[in-house]
Amino acid sequence: MILNTQKFLLKNLKNTRKLLNIRLLSTVGDEKYKGNYDVIIAGGGMVGCTLACAMAKNPLLSSLKVLLLEGSPDKKFELKPEYSNRVVALSQNTKLLMSSINVWQHVENMRLQPVRHMQVWDACSDAMISFSSSEILDDDVAYIVENDVLLHAVNTELNKTNNKNLDIVYGAKIDSYKLPTSTDRELKSLVKLANGDAYSCQLLIGADGANSAVRRAMGVQYVSWNYKQMGVVATLHLAEETENTTAWQRWLPTGPVALLPLDSKRSSLVWSTWEENAKELLKLPEEQFVDALNDALWKQYPRSSAVDACMSWVGGCLRGAGLADGAARQLPPSVRGIAPASRAAFPLGFGHSTRYVAPGVALVGDAAHRVHPLAGQGVNLGFGDIKELTELLADTVYTGFDITHPDWMRRYESERQKHNVPTQLAIEALHRLYTVDFPPVVLLRSIGVQVTNALQPIKKFVMAHAAT
Numbered sequence: 355m356i357l358n359t360q361k362f363l364l365k366n367l368k369n370t371r372k373l374l375n376i377r378l379l380s381t382v383g384d385e386k387y388k389g390n391y392d393v394i395i396a397g398g399g400m401v402g403c404t405l406a407c408a409m410a411k412n413p414l415l416s417s418l419k420v421l422l423l424e425g426s427p428d429k430k431f432e433l434k435p436e437y438s439n440r441v442v443a444l445s446q447n448t449k450l451l452m453s454s455i456n457v458w459q460h461v462e463n464m465r466l467q468p469v470r471h472m473q474v475w476d477a478c479s480d481a482m483i484s485f486s487s488s489e490i491l492d493d494d495v496a497y498i499v500e501n502d503v504l505l506h507a508v509n510t511e512l513n514k515t516n517n518k519n520l521d522i523v524y525g526a527k528i529d530s531y532k533l534p535t536s537t538d539r540e541l542k543s544l545v546k547l548a549n550g551d552a553y554s555c556q557l558l559i560g561a562d563g564a565n566s567a568v569r570r571a572m573g574v575q576y577v578s579w580n581y582k583q584m585g586v587v588a589t590l591h592l593a594e595e596t597e598n599t600t601a602w603q604r605w606l607p608t609g610p611v612a613l614l615p616l617d618s619k620r621s622s623l624v625w626s627t628w629e630e631n632a633k634e635l636l637k638l639p640e641e642q643f644v645d646a647l648n649d650a651l652w653k654q655y656p657r658s659s660a661v662d663a664c665m666s667w668v669g670g671c672l673r674g675a676g677l678a679d680g681a682a683r684q685l686p687p688s689v690r691g692i693a694p695a696s697r698a699a700f701p702l703g704f705g706h707s708t709r710y711v712a713p714g715v716a717l718v719g720d721a722a723h724r725v726h727p728l729a730g731q732g733v734n735l736g737f738g739d740i741k742e743l744t745e746l747l748a749d750t751v752y753t754g755f756d757i758t759h760p761d762w763m764r765r766y767e768s769e770r771q772k773h774n775v776p777t778q779l780a781i782e783a784l785h786r787l788y789t790v791d792f793p794p795v796v797l798l799r800s801i802g803v804q805v806t807n808a809l810q811p812i813k814k815f816v817m818a819h820a821a822t
């Protein structure tokens with residue numbers, strides 16, 4: 355019965371494709387029209403590639419004709435002994451998604467570093483919060499993976515699926531989109547490349563990053579701002595060899611400085627700071643840069659004695675109630691040097707698309723939402739989008755509805771915004787709270803952090819939300 359329904363649906367799909375090819379050829383009026391697809395994914399970054407892989411591996415979606423268009427060329431990947439300076443902290447839920455599509459095993463076969471402990475502390479007070487895999491999740495807190503390694507792992511699995519319905523075009527710089535209007539019930543999008551090639555599709559998915567042209571073509575409202583900050587990244591050589599499974603983050607009045615573990619003697623730096631400062635840091639000779647970084651991790655910043663007195667009173671109350679007062683802090687590592695040519699800086703911004711969907715179009719990843727890297731959530735939110743989108747789309751195909759049916763698209767948008775928007779707001783609140791050193795604000799945030807650290811249920815809630 356199910357097989358018959360699927361055959362019927364496929365036949366219908368093929369007929370619709372033929373019909374549309376004829377119509378679109380007449381609208382394109384161009385001999386470079388390359389064909390029609392059920393789904394076009396615009397952008398083959400970490401999110402777009404993972405979406406293509408998840409669709410190719412899903413028995414209900416693998417029969418859809420999918421085209422992945424990526425603007426950059428197909429680069430040969432080689433796992434070098436030096437680490438890349440671009441890494442991401444991946445959550446448990448991302449690991450689950452990657453395991454479900456067999457990608458995680460490829461990451462493990464290359465390299466990753468588990469984070470088993472995380473310590474976050476304030477430069478302007480004694481406030482500190484720590485998360486341990488043993489006390490919270492009974493599993494690793496996160497995993498540090500190089501962007502290139504993850505992308506290669508996804509591509510390895512994508513090639514293994516050998517799905518004849520999936521086409522990938524690299525070096526495909528998309529120039530423009532013609533999207534269907536809400537009154538146009540045929541819902542066909544036309545995608546034109548800079549080289550003149552054109553494709554059409556029923557469902558267009560924008561995975562083209564924070565400057566998404568798909569989002570612009572949708573004409574949706576996009577709330578965004580530039581933090582006037584940059585994330586300075588580098589691969590660091592640590593002064594001492596240790597197990598190195600702790601992620602460290604110190605909040606400075608200029609922004610957070612974070613060390614993410616790579617192996618026993620190396621960590622990856624993400625140092626968020628004001629643009630001018632970031633540019634200065636990039637220009638410094640290596641030794642001076644290392645000194646500045648060690649200062650950022652260790653230096654005593656001016657403190658308010660009133661804040662210190664209040665915090666010591668709060669600590670006393672917590673101890674009196676038999677709760678942790680944050681005294682069990684560990685000392686961060688010292689940095690000995692940086693890997694040659696590993697310093698770089700990336701602009702940081704906030705972005706929220708008020709709509710993730712329009713007729714026949716959906717946004718995923720940074721195209722829909724952009725956050726400050728202070729909580730290591732950006733791409734994890736994108737992978738959450740993929741999980742939701744593929745599940746809802748598979749249900750839609752199973753029940754025989756059109757792949758652009760507004761019900762599943764609306765549900766995708768509302769489910770993801772329910773998760774993404776509060777996460778974005780929480781990250782934004784942290785950013786605002788921590789880029790000031792006005793004593794009452796320092797006191798407020800310090801008490802919040804210290805009490806959260808002492809109360810296991812709140813800590814578990816924070817970790818559970820970050821993992822999803």
Ligand SMILES: Cc1cc2nc3c(=O)[nH]c(=O)nc-3n(C[C@H](O)[C@H](O)[C@H](O)COP(=O)(O)OP(=O)(O)OC[C@H]3O[C@@H](n4cnc5c(N)ncnc54)[C@H](O)[C@@H]3O)c2cc1C
Nearest residue numbers: 397399400401425443528563585719720730731732733734
């Ligand atoms: C310093 C820093 C540290 C970070 N750390 C973390 C972290 O620890 N954890 C975390 O979860 N996130 C982190 N992030 C965020 C994370 O890097 C992003 O969320 C993620 O890269 C978004 O992936 P994406 O695939 O949605 O977009 P992108 O990576 O921007 O990919 C978009 C793709 O679309 C392609 N494209 C764009 N326009 C076109 C076009 N016109 N034609 C064809 N192709 C096109 C691009 O070539 C690109 O490949 C960090 C970000 C920064 C800057």
